[in-house]
Amino acid sequence: MEYDREFLTGTVTVLILSLLRERAMYAYEILQEAERRSARAFQMKEGTIYPALHQMERTGLLKAEWRQGESGRARKYYSLTAKGRKKAQIKREQWEALSAAMRLILGGSHG
Amino acid sequence: MADRRPIESIVDHIAREAHIPGRAARDDLRRELLTHFEDAAASPEGLQEALKRFGNPDLLAQHFRDIYQWEYVALYFAKLALSVVAAVAAALAVQVLINLRVEIQTEALRLAPEFPKAAVRSVAVVFGLVTAWEIGRRPFELRRALIALSAYAAICVLVQAFFALGLQMFGSATVLVLLGLAASRFQQRRATVLRTFAVFAAATYLVHLGLSVPLGPGRALTASVALVAVWTITVAILARCDRLFVNHFTTFGADR
Numbered sequence: 067m068e069y070d071r072e073f074l075t076g077t078v079t080v081l082i083l084s085l086l087r088e089r090a091m092y093a094y095e096i097l098q099e100a101e102r103r104s105a106r107a108f109q110m111k112e113g114t115i116y117p118a119l120h121q122m123e124r125t126g127l128l129k130a131e132w133r134q135g136e137s138g139r140a141r142k143y144y145s146l147t148a149k150g151r152k153k154a155q156i157k158r159e160q161w162e163a164l165s166a167a168m169r170l171i172l173g174g175s176h177g
Numbered sequence: 178m179a180d181r182r183p184i185e186s187i188v189d190h191i192a193r194e195a196h197i198p199g200r201a202a203r204d205d206l207r208r209e210l211l212t213h214f215e216d217a218a219a220s221p222e223g224l225q226e227a228l229k230r231f232g233n234p235d236l237l238a239q240h241f242r243d244i245y246q247w248e249y250v251a252l253y254f255a256k257l258a259l260s261v262v263a264a265v266a267a268a269l270a271v272q273v274l275i276n277l278r279v280e281i282q283t284e285a286l287r288l289a290p291e292f293p294k295a296a297v298r299s300v301a302v303v304f305g306l307v308t309a310w311e312i313g314r315r316p317f318e319l320r321r322a323l324i325a326l327s328a329y330a331a332i333c334v335l336v337q338a339f340f341a342l343g344l345q346m347f348g349s350a351t352v353l354v355l356l357g358l359a360a361s362r363f364q365q366r367r368a369t370v371l372r373t374f375a376v377f378a379a380a381t382y383l384v385h386l387g388l389s390v391p392l393g394p395g396r397a398l399t400a401s402v403a404l405v406a407v408w409t410i411t412v413a414i415l416a417r418c419d420r421l422f423v424n425h426f427t428t429f430g431a432d433r
Contacts, residue, residue, distance in 0.1 A: 092212070093209065093213060094212075094213050094216040094217060109230075111230070111231065111232030111233075112213070112217065112230050112231050112232065113191075113231045113232040113233075113234070113236075113237040114232060114237070114240065116206070116209070116210065116213075116237065116241075117237065117240035117241050117243075117244055120206075120241065120244055121244050124244065132208075139212070139215070140212070141212055142205070142208075142209045142212070
């Protein structure tokens, strides 16, 4: 599904924080995981994840390190910092509240 | 094995245009993007699809520039300030050397009466040259050119407020800078330096002659030696500071 850029801007941060809450991942893995979990509904221009990751690393939400993955190839793995964990929790709560409210509104318009 | 050249070219382009400070950080991004394509485009057939999914490289570079823009702007002004301070200090040092006299009676060193005017003119030449350098920077940007011209005009007005001869000095400096540019175009070759010197000497002599201010050819030549020294040193300082700045943000060559 194609989403407009404005809609995606806020979502990418939440998506990255949510996925990295579970384990450290590299950028392409984050993209694949997001696509898989959303049953391919969530597809964005893959390049856009890199500035987002850099910005989050700069603001202290993420830390990054190069290490070998299961395939034996070196990849840049991102993981949450303590600040990032707090932010992930806050974002998750905000997102859940917002989506619950949106479901009520959208559901109401159909009912 | 897929042909990696289009990928490497795209990755290089992004790393170059992203304006990420520090070579290590740019190399890191380059490496990261290359690993992306290792995963996304393992086969030749997958390459075009991977490039399509990746998105517009220019847009991506713009996103990176947005992230680092304040650091870029701050360092740009720091570079400009450093160039100006170093060039003004050098210009004043040149004028002190040229105008230093030994007073025979007291055996003391003193500056010639012409020193204040010559010093202000040299500083004005430095500011004019910095302005021309910023306007001439490639790629040309109207906004940068207007800011440079406005700053030059503001400094001119400021100097006039403190020194009665400010406008006159900046006026003559502007003419000298324009003549110098016509003669050398920022080049530092011996032939262009000699041509600039000749142009300065002729201009200095003719302007004084036109204003009926006594100035012999000898003094016109001395004044021009000082101006050419100021000119050459300023261009060298601007080029060096520019190179430092560009190398901090770009790995694959300068923009001038």
